[in-house]
Every structure is written in C-alpha cells, then in structure tokens.
Amino acid sequence: MRKTLAIILIFVGMFLVVIGILAQFYAPDRLEKTPLDVHNVTHLSGTAELGGESVPIKITSTTVTDSDKSTDNVVVWNNASCVVKDEDDVPDCVSTDDPGNRLISASTDQFATDRVNGLAVADATKYLGADATPHVGLVNKWPFNAQKKTYPYWDDTVGAAVDAVYQSTKDLDGIEVYVYKLTVDKAPASIAEGIDGLYSANTEFWVEPRTGDILNQIEDQVRTTTDGSPVLSIQAEFTDKQQKDSIASSHDNLSKLDLLEKWVPLVGYIAGALCLIAGILLTLSTRRRDEGSSNGTREKAAVA
Structure with missing residues (x-):
C-alpha cells in the first residue's frame, strides 16, 4: 500500500x-494571439465644426474578423466606420439620402495583421486580393506586451503609417495603460469625396500593454482646403459606456492571462x-x- x-x-x-x-512556456504562445472570432463595435462621441456650425456627433466603428481568410499567424479584418450628427435619436449610421442630412462620413476597410505583433502584413494581397489597399504599421490594436516606445500606426486619411509616440503611463480604473500620441500636421489628403486639402490630427491611444487593447481613444482632427479654409473639425473620444465596457473586458482578459x-x-x-x-x-x-x-x-x- x-x-x-x-x-x-x-x-x-x-x-x-x-x-x-x-x-509557463507553451501557453503564452497560444494565448497571446488575436482570436479569429472577434466582433468589436466601438462608440465615440464629441462635437464637429461643420460649415461654421458646431454639432454633436457620434462615431461608430465595427471591426469583424474573417475567419475563412485568416490563418494561424494572420488575421483578416473587415471594418466599417460611420460619423453622424447626434440628432433626433439617430442610429449608428444612416444612408447618404438621410432626410435629416445627418451623415458626415462613412467608410469601409479591409486589412490583414499579424496575430501577435499587430502589424499589417506585407503580403496582404495574398489574403485580401489584388485590389486591396496596402496597409503599414499597426491598424486596430497594439501588440501583446507593448513597449514604451514609438510604433507606426496606420492613418487611413493620410494613407500611410504615422508615428504613435509613447507619452506616459496612467492608471485607468485600476489598469495600467500606456498613452501613445499620434500627430499629423497639415498633411496633403483627401478631406472629402473628390476634394483634396490638408489634414491635421492629434490622437491619443490609451493602451493596456499586456493585451494591446485600446481602452480609450481621444481624437482631435482638422480638415481644411489647401489655402487653409476650414472644412471640418472633429473632437471625440470613447463614450463613458464604451470606456466602462473596455475596462471590464480588459479586467477579464488580464484575469485569464494571470490564471x-x-x-x-x-x-x-x-x-x-x-x-x-x-x-x-x-x-x-x-x-x-x-x-x-x-x-x-x-x-x-x-x-x-
């Protein structure tokens, strides 16, 4: 016995x-990879200066993975973004013929990123087709175990990667976050359909470093004609509910990683x-x- x-x-x-x-040695390689079944909707609110008038706005961005096109190392994303005037109980997006003329802008995008470091893959056409727009840098999240350094971040308006510079470390409801700032100063860009002008932006990303998730985003954009005449300016950030949901999700993800x-x-x-x-x-x-x-x-x- x-x-x-x-x-x-x-x-x-x-x-x-x-x-x-x-x-200790095998699980991180399996856990610290972007899932292939993500359906993420983020909501921002703020104001816009449009035609000399200040109006409340809301921004909705829906990002979904395409598991059929994704692989063990690369994840393919579909994104749809919409900016609308926050009037008359407006839905997240409206059509161009909206009776209240509440649509400010709407766009779609498709991109492919590395499941670990979050960077856009160089051979995106392999996953997206020959007509896909090449992306460079980070697109929708930071890498797992993000560092206090500068990262290239894709700016769709500029059509290029812009430096997102580490600024500081902050506490967000008990979660340590790294704050990165992206700055664009009067870059030539398409400021509206068929209209070229200048684009400036100051964007802050509040990132939980272990998962690379963005818990808050603060935007300040200005679009002008080439002679400097104002066309559109936007100031917005994650809604209070979006921040609370992002923080709760981050707490849950960190608890699973710790376990x-x-x-x-x-x-x-x-x-x-x-x-x-x-x-x-x-x-x-x-x-x-x-x-x-x-x-x-x-x-x-x-x-x-």
Whole structure:
C-alpha cells in the first residue's frame, strides 16, 4: 500500500510540474494571439465644426474578423466606420439620402495583421486580393506586451503609417495603460469625396500593454482646403459606456492571462514539488522498512 501511494505521489508530482512548465512556456504562445472570432463595435462621441456650425456627433466603428481568410499567424479584418450628427435619436449610421442630412462620413476597410505583433502584413494581397489597399504599421490594436516606445500606426486619411509616440503611463480604473500620441500636421489628403486639402490630427491611444487593447481613444482632427479654409473639425473620444465596457473586458482578459500564465505554473511547481518530495520520502521510508524487516528475518533464521 505504501509503495503504491509513493508511486501515485511521484506520478502526480511529475504531472503537475509538467503542467506548470507547459503553462509557463507553451501557453503564452497560444494565448497571446488575436482570436479569429472577434466582433468589436466601438462608440465615440464629441462635437464637429461643420460649415461654421458646431454639432454633436457620434462615431461608430465595427471591426469583424474573417475567419475563412485568416490563418494561424494572420488575421483578416473587415471594418466599417460611420460619423453622424447626434440628432433626433439617430442610429449608428444612416444612408447618404438621410432626410435629416445627418451623415458626415462613412467608410469601409479591409486589412490583414499579424496575430501577435499587430502589424499589417506585407503580403496582404495574398489574403485580401489584388485590389486591396496596402496597409503599414499597426491598424486596430497594439501588440501583446507593448513597449514604451514609438510604433507606426496606420492613418487611413493620410494613407500611410504615422508615428504613435509613447507619452506616459496612467492608471485607468485600476489598469495600467500606456498613452501613445499620434500627430499629423497639415498633411496633403483627401478631406472629402473628390476634394483634396490638408489634414491635421492629434490622437491619443490609451493602451493596456499586456493585451494591446485600446481602452480609450481621444481624437482631435482638422480638415481644411489647401489655402487653409476650414472644412471640418472633429473632437471625440470613447463614450463613458464604451470606456466602462473596455475596462471590464480588459479586467477579464488580464484575469485569464494571470490564471494561466502565473497561477497555474506556480501551483503546478509548488504542488508538484511537494508531491514529488512526499513520494520520494515515502519510497525511502518503505525501502528502509523493507530492509529492516529483511534483516530481522535473517537474524531470526541465524539464531534458529
């Protein structure tokens, strides 16, 4: 019985140590990858200066993964964005013939990114087709385990990657976030359909570094004609509800990562080591006991 118990303890100990090793060294490679079943809707609110009039606006961006086109290393995304005047209980988006003339802009985009570092892949046409618009840099999230450094971030209006510079570290409802700032200064761009002009922007991204998720985004955009006449300016950021939802989701994701990357290895190593030690000690104790019994039997036989 003691031998059997010792074998069981050693087996369980080895099993737990292996689980700890896998959780520490193998799980991160599997967990720290963008899922292939994302359906994310973000909401921003603010104001816009349009035609000399200040109006409340809301911005909705829907980003969905295309699992059929994605691979183990690359994820394909479809995005639709809409900016509308926040009037008369307007829906997230309206058509160009909206009776209230509430549509400011609407666009769609398709891109492919690396599932770990978040960067747009160089051979996007392989996943999106020959007519796809090439993207460069980060597009919709930061990499896992983001660093305090400058990252290239895709700006669709400019049609190029712009530096997103690390600014500071802040606390957002108990979550440490890195703040990055993207600055564009009077860049030539298409400011409206068929109209070229100048585009300026100051955008802050509040990023949870372990997952690379954006928990808040603050935008300040100005579009003018080439001679500097104002056409459109927008100031907006994540709605309060969007921030609360993003923070809650981040807390949940971080808890899962901590469980699998910290607590499972720790418990595996400690519990496994205790089981191994107990099994080895029990084996040695059983062996000494057996040797003692054997010596006693031999002594009795010699006396007889």
